[in-house]
Amino acid sequence: IAGITQAPTSQILAAGRRMTLRCTQDMRHNAMYWYRQDLGLGLRLIHYSNTAGTTGKGEVPDGYSVSRANTDDFPLTLASAVPSQTSVYFCASSESRGGGAEQFFGPGTRLTVL
Amino acid sequence: AQKITQTQPGMFVQEKEAVTLDCTYDTSDQSYGLFWYKQPSSGEMIFLIYQGSYDEQNATEGRYSLNFQKARKSANLVISASQLGDSAMYFCAMREGHIRGFKTIFGAGTRLFVKA
Numbered sequence: 001i002a003g004i005t006q007a008p009t010s011q012i013l014a015a016g017r018r019m020t021l022r023c024t025q026d027m028r029h030n031a032m033y034w035y036r037q038d039l040g041l042g043l044r045l046i047h048y049s050n051t052a053g054t055t056g057k058g059e060v061p062d063g064y065s066v067s068r069a070n071t072d073d074f075p076l077t078l079a080s081a082v083p084s085q086t087s088v089y090f091c092a093s094s095e096s097r098g099g100g101a102e103q104f105f106g107p108g109t110r111l112t113v114l
Numbered sequence: 115a116q117k118i119t120q121t122q123p124g125m126f127v128q129e130k131e132a133v134t135l136d137c138t139y140d141t142s143d144q145s146y147g148l149f150w151y152k153q154p155s156s157g158e159m160i161f162l163i164y165q166g167s168y169d170e171q172n173a174t175e176g177r178y179s180l181n182f183q184k185a186r187k188s189a190n191l192v193i194s195a196s197q198l199g200d201s202a203m204y205f206c207a208m209r210e211g212h213i214r215g216f217k218t219i220f221g222a223g224t225r226l227f228v229k230a
Contacts, residue, residue: 033218040123042205042222059219090159094218101209102149103218105159 002026004106006091012112013081021076021109023091031094032074033103034058034066036087043090049074081113116141118208120221127196128229134181135191135224137206143167146210148189149218150180153203162204165189193226201228 007022025032030051035043035058045058049068063085065077074093078085089109095101117140127133139148150162165173165180173180181190193200203225209218 035220040222042120043207043220045217045219048217056217058217088157092159101147102161102164103159103207104161108157 004091004093004104006089006106006109008109009107010110010112012114013078015082015113017081019078019081019111021078021089021091021111023074023076023106024072025074025091025093025104025106026072027093027104028071029093029095029104030071031101032068033092033094034064034074034076035090035092036060036085037090037108038087046076046089081111083113085111086113087111116208116210116217116219118206118219118221120206120224122224123222124225124227126227126229127193129198130195132192132194133196133226135193135204135206135226137189137191137221139187139189139206139208141187141208141210143210146208148180148182149207149209150178150189150191151205151207151220152200153205153223154199155202159205163191196228198228198230201226 004025033048034046047066049055052071091106092103094103119138146167148165152160163175163178165182177194179192203223205223206221
């Protein structure tokens with residue numbers, strides 16, 4: 001069982017280019033999340049999805065879009081990358097019930113926008 | 115608005131001593147969950163402990179305990195008998211209930227250094 005996989009591991013991207021970060025989980029979790037991690041700011045929620053077919057905006061959604069066509073996949077797209085989107089991106093999943101459903105995290109994608 | 119505050123950017127502790135990492139939160143929901151995660155230098159996020167807003171007893175998991183003070187809206191992590199391997203970033207997180215869509219937000223983190 002792989003848990004959560006993210007691709008690519010790292011990427012250097014020219015500003016203005018379109019980029020999709022991939023996230024796949026095999027735990028059949030209903031809820032999935034995308035965070036960005038920046039030094040001194042911790043993890044900030046970009047978008048989330050409670051179940052296939054639904055998505056919601058997090059703390060910092062501007063410049064990003066997501067889709068949730070099925071339970072397993074939750075891609076994050078940067079339509080036109082900017083240098084301020086240089087960050088480490090973590091995908092996570094959890095059961096969507098309330099209470100103590102811990103999040104399981106992927107290994108992260110390190111993105112550099114030049 | 116939903117908010118998590120960790121006021122200690124960095125902490126030092128002597129090996130084998132106990133350390134408390136602070137976390138305060140703000141929410142208008144009655145139902146929520148509080149989590150602590152550890153992020154070692156390798157980068158992965160490791161779940162440590164969970165406390166539900168309706169739990170009357172403080173959560174414990176091995177050397178980790180969560181000092182939950184609901185009226186003060188604080189959820190401090192206590193690590194007993196610190197080990198060198200405890201050196202890492204520690205994040206406090208809060209998850210609100212279904213009305214808020216189970217969003218989970220994180221604090222900025224505390225970097226813990228354990229000294230030999």
